[in-house]
Amino acid sequence: MKNFTLLGGLSPAQFLRDYWHKKPLLIRQAIPGFKPLLSADALFKMAARDDVESRLITHFKQEWKVENGPIATVPAISKKDWTLLVQGVNLHDDMADALLRQFSFIPDTRLDDLMVSYATDTGGVGPHFDSYDVFLLQAHGQRRWKIGAGQDLTLVQGSALKILKNFTPEQEFVLEPGDMLYLPPQYAHDGTAIGECMTYSIGFRAPAFQELGEAFLQFMADSIDLPGRYADADLAPTKHPAEIGRNMLSQISDALNKVRFTDDDVAIFVGEYLSDPKATVFFESPPRPLTLSRFTAAIAKRGVSLSRKTQMLYRGKHLFINGESFAAGREDKASLCVLADNRKLDGQAASVVSKDVLEALYTWYEDGWINLG
Template identity: 50%
Template sequence: MNTKLALLGGLSVNEFLRDYWQKKPLLIRQAIPGFKGLLGPQQLVELACRDDVQARLVTYQRKQWKLRHEPFEPADFEGLSKKGQWSVLVQGINHFLPQASELVQRFNFIPHARLDDLMVSYAPRGGGVGPHFDAYDVFLLQGLGHRRWQISTQKDRTLVEGAPLRLLQNFKVEQEWVLEAGDMLYLPPHCGHNGIAEDDCMTYSIGFRTPWYQELAEQFLVYLQDRIEIEGTYADPDLKVQKHPSELGADMLQQVGRAIRKVKWDDEDVANFLGSYLSEPKSHIFFDAPARPLNEARFAQALLQRGVVLDLKTQMLCHSNTIFINGDAYPVGQGSYRILRDLADARRLPPSCKLTREAADLLYQWYLDGYLAPRTR
């Protein structure tokens, strides 16, 4: 069976997008047959204790929910099973494990601009984060153990008052399944769900961002402020005495209004903003330049022999002969655009790939920035 057909339970990508994406849940038994997970519970806890990850620890004891965010130390996880139900959730696993990045690539039938990250959670028996809903699309792939998923498409989204999590107060179960290794559940935004570990359990959540328009509008205005230029200064040579000096005068309002209305933008501005904004790494992500960088000639030789691969943390998008990488925009020629778009699509270029001079120069610059490197295998 075609890989995508298996991943989607026999549905074609077009059928899935037409009938399920952002519309209704889909349970897929053995979406990835033989999948046992990419790491174990102890490895996940070790990742949660790193200072360059985002992680959360959720506990439930004495009928009280508690939430802690990173940073963590190993001692924070000792003896938890004796104190009640708990779950640890680590974001951005695809930024640390090559095999996690490869897992995310299986979902490239959804545009890269929509991808958030791969989150992995672990919980012992009975653990979870309570009934809640998310404002984004997510594929919940089961690794180690078994998790019982309860879902609801209810319209009532009243939250538990005072809880540290966005917990649904009146969660009403409509459907319920136990997922085992390789099973997967797709949930559209705002679908209520509650996952309960049946045993030692790890779930791989491939999430797709749905930015709020308010967030986009605010950031677009920030983007515009460096790109607009309104000439002139306010002037009132014909100023008249006002009866009330504290009032804003009609002439001032009209003059300033005319100036502000000169701020214009077009679809290209919107595209350049989106490409830069959606490829911008999260605030905790940093890139390391190579400790002993190759010179340009040796780098070119390495490309010919081994090809190149993006750093796991690199975000790369494209639009209309412009490449966006980690928040920066690079207008390029058509030939370079096609090559670099292939890199953005597959996150790697094969050996002996024919590069334009422009593309080769950019690849070397990005190599020095730590955004990519010659392949090692």
């Protein structure tokens, strides 16, 4: 797959300039001849696992119901109006991860996951909008999409799903396998299966500033240093014992105003926050890990690659991996940035890393964060 095919003849720069965050784009045969990466049975088995996030959505007798996973059993395939959503399929399947990485012209800090939606005839989740950008790639069968801009975003009250109350479609498309529809944030859409179908959603992270602010304050709590203690040696008798005094407020305000954060603090917070694995992500250590000397010899021949579940980022001298951060010197950073950007280091590059980097790689290998080869 090449980007000019994936984006319908547009370069990534053209797409980002003209469409990203701005308007929809329908791409016929973005991936010509595309076939599902997983069978329906394999998807059902994945949804039954407790380390996989999944939801079963039914619309039987005109009533929406949502069941959160693990989903032990699904309705009969012959029964209409149900949908199975499986999040983070890229975390559990190499081919799904490779598909997600085709969108690496978008920074890893924004790329979220690949969700698979399996639906029987007329199945869907109702008209809705997402708070993030999304690519909807048809993998199997057909799905009819109705979309509309400038919609009233009022939701149906009391529904199990966030369904738009007054959806008025402006365009309609039927997607075949290999076709893809891009939608910017808050662009209303409604997808309905035509027969049995599977759609792959490539979604992006767009954290709310409130969420970031709360997390940042928790992050900074560990580094705040405010010496001293409140004192009032010149305290005078009060006629209003329940009133908070002006001097107390002034002292506390002056102390709190000493709390400062730097661009470096923000960078470390963002790196740790965005690389931190989701709660459903678990790493598996190798059953019989190599010794350090054998590991060293092995990576010189085979190189290393990041686990599908590992997120590695960097900014300036700081590197971040799975929620942890550390500073690296210029030479060490060079090799680690290659690993972060390409998600792998070949044998030649791995054979010349410093002792510090080698020890870090070995620790990550023992933790299941990286793989040989």
